[in-house]
Amino acid sequence: MDTIASLFSFITYPVSWIIVQFHSLYGAIFGESSGLAWGLSIVSLVILIRICLIPLFVKQIKATRGMQALQPKMKAIQERYKNDKQRQSEEMMKLYKETGTNPLSSCLPILAQSPFFFALYHTLSNIADGKPVGAMDQQLVDSARAAKIFGAPIAAKFMDTPEKVAALGATLTDVRIVTAVMIIMMSLSQFYTQRQLMQKNVDLSVKTPFMQQQKMLMYIFPVIFAVMGINFPVGVLVYWLTTNVWTMGQQMYVINQNPTPGSKAQDQYLTRLLKQISSHGELKGRGRKRVVAAIVAKGPDRNDNERKFIATLTKQGMAAQPDGSVIKSVEATADSDAASGGAAKRQQPKRQSKSQRQTPSKPAPKK
Incomplete structure (x- = not known):
């Protein structure tokens, strides 16, 4: 030595x-x-x-x-x-x-x-x-x-x-x-x-x-x-x-x-990101946005952790953007609006009494 x-x-x-x-x-x-x-x-x-x-x-x-x-x-x-x-x-x-x-x-x-x-x-x-x-x-x-x-x-x-x-x-x-x-x-x-x-x-x-x-x-x-x-x-x-x-x-x-892609640490990291997005409705921090941007850029080459992350975002009505930000999904919003609008327009028919249901309706008078 x-x-x-x-x-x-x-x-x-x-x-x-x-x-x-x-x-x-x-x-x-x-x-x-x-x-x-x-x-x-x-x-x-x-x-x-x-x-x-x-x-x-x-x-x-x-x-x-x-x-x-x-x-x-x-x-x-x-x-x-x-x-x-x-x-x-x-x-x-x-x-x-x-x-x-x-x-x-x-x-x-x-x-x-x-x-x-x-x-x-x-x-x-x-x-x-x-x-x-x-x-x-x-x-x-x-x-x-x-x-x-x-x-x-x-x-x-x-x-x-x-x-x-x-x-x-x-x-x-x-x-x-x-x-x-x-x-x-x-x-x-x-x-x-x-x-x-x-x-x-x-x-x-x-x-x-x-x-x-x-x-x-x-x-x-x-x-x-x-x-x-x-x-x-x-x-x-x-x-x-x-x-x-x-x-x-x-x-x-x-x-x-900055965990290794495909590792257990990456799965835990993306789970923490999902919790933050669920709590605040957005993703904060440049470093986190860089990670998400890299996942978006991979497209079909994403690993299992990254695919699960994107799928969970979609279920929550959110979408990851190329710049790493996360916004409310347009498709999810449209579906939600359509569903709520349709429910508002559809009106339940008035409830009839038993005698009304048994009485046959009269035909309309001919002109």
Whole structure:
């Protein structure tokens, strides 16, 4: 890990400089050597990085959905050219080019975040050794070495020796309890995020090997993080736990506001739209109108959720427009007006008495 981290030493200075700036703010409030000040500095670093990575996250969503949509075609190419790997590869690349899909786009946020992760690891390793690093002079390093989170120094690791932990002014028991709890929380947050994605935001109408791969990753990734976590300093665990929580919240927002077409989340989202339309008689919000406009534009290519949405609107006497607005259906209004008008014109005949019904009516006199 130290060897890999050293490869990203070129970004150590900007990362350490950002931490120092945040520390100068939190240190003035909580104290320079406070674990809260240094911990919040790392959390703020994560938030700043993740805000900068939002455009890449949007690309990741589009790439993931594009890959899901291409799975049936990719499977057909694999079966057609199963004995010709070179042709299979060429056809795959051709398919990616035609659809504008890049398989690597789904990994962009993780790849872009890796240098910052390793730079932070490199910074904390130097703090543990008491060496100045990047923008942190000896005074700041000594302050960081003295900082503890729930009794565990931010530079300590689960696998550290009792002597090394003692040099940081803590006990091995405190370090292992804190790191174990953080590793478990980190793994659980990773598992929940992946599980949430699989259960709610996957197109259930397309059964492909991609879904099976995602299910495998849902169980494999948390185990990988747990194994790697025992070699992470407390500060890095704070970093990774924070980024997991951010990812989980970001994904929940996307699932609720922009779900994958054909998914369970889309069905729930369209149900909420129907409730809003029933309550207010119209659809409010640009984002919601964009979703409805996209459904209208699909025409006969709508999935089951979208067809149910349009059918329910029709039953309610409403109609979705190309611009995404929802208005009262002209046909439904005409039928309603005709029905009410006909009822008004039709008059019930006057009720006759028994003697009137038995008495034959007289013929009209001849002129």
